[in-house]
Amino acid sequence: MIGGAGHVALRVMTRADIPDGLRLSGAAGWNQRESDWRFLLEGNPERFVVAVRDGRVIGSGGAVCYGTSLAWVCMILVDPSERGHGIGTRIVSGVLESLSDMRSVGLDATPFGLGASVFTRDTDRGREVARRIDSGMVFINQPAWTAPEIPFGGVKNSGFGRELSDLGFGEFVNRKLVNVAPAGAPPWGPVPA
Numbered sequence: 001m002i003g004g005a006g007h008v009a010l011r012v013m014t015r016a017d018i019p020d021g022l023r024l025s026g027a028a029g030w031n032q033r034e035s036d037w038r039f040l041l042e043g044n045p046e047r048f049v050v051a052v053r054d055g056r057v058i059g060s061g062g063a064v065c066y067g068t069s070l071a072w073v074c075m076i077l078v079d080p081s082e083r084g085h086g087i088g089t090r091i092v093s094g095v096l097e098s099l100s101d102m103r104s105v106g107l108d109a110t111p112f113g114l115g116a117s118v119f120t121r122d123t124d125r126g127r128e129v130a131r132r133i134d135s136g137m138v139f140i141n142q143p144a145w146t147a148p149e150i151p152f153g154g155v156k157n158s159g160f161g162r163e164l165s166d167l168g169f170g171e172f173v174n175r176k177l178v179n180v181a182p183a184g185a186p187p188w189g190p191v192p193a
Contacts, residue, residue, distance in 0.1 A: 006054040010094040013048035020057035024077035061091035073107040
């Protein structure tokens, strides 16, 4: 069970759920209109889900698909009173399950940049996508993970620098540069040999 009282179930989002989608996007400060939701649902059948607890929609998410080449996961929304209980993660998992026919799947809906994952059957394409993701670490066909021998670090609101391994060690010490030039050398720049 996720979160508070009652079991959370995922099901396909329908047009009847659009008012709930508007409520969730409004609570997140997003500006979707009813026509936007209709466009997403009609153009991407069976690719959007809602999370329901006790008959109430508490989350939504889906994917915009471009043929079978690319799906872009979007509209991951969770009711503010239900956040922090893994519902968003469950929604993303439900959406990803509906995308098994896609060659590549993308997701970037966060101000953070510690770790990201690319799931694809075409690992060369996965490498291309990974190079364009603004994240400190990108894993292809695995969720983000780390170990003591692998340096990790983030970008954007996930900080900067590297931790772990000998690359990370230098992030926690003050290094000093000492430059020695012979007497009479120019005041700056390289000294001729």
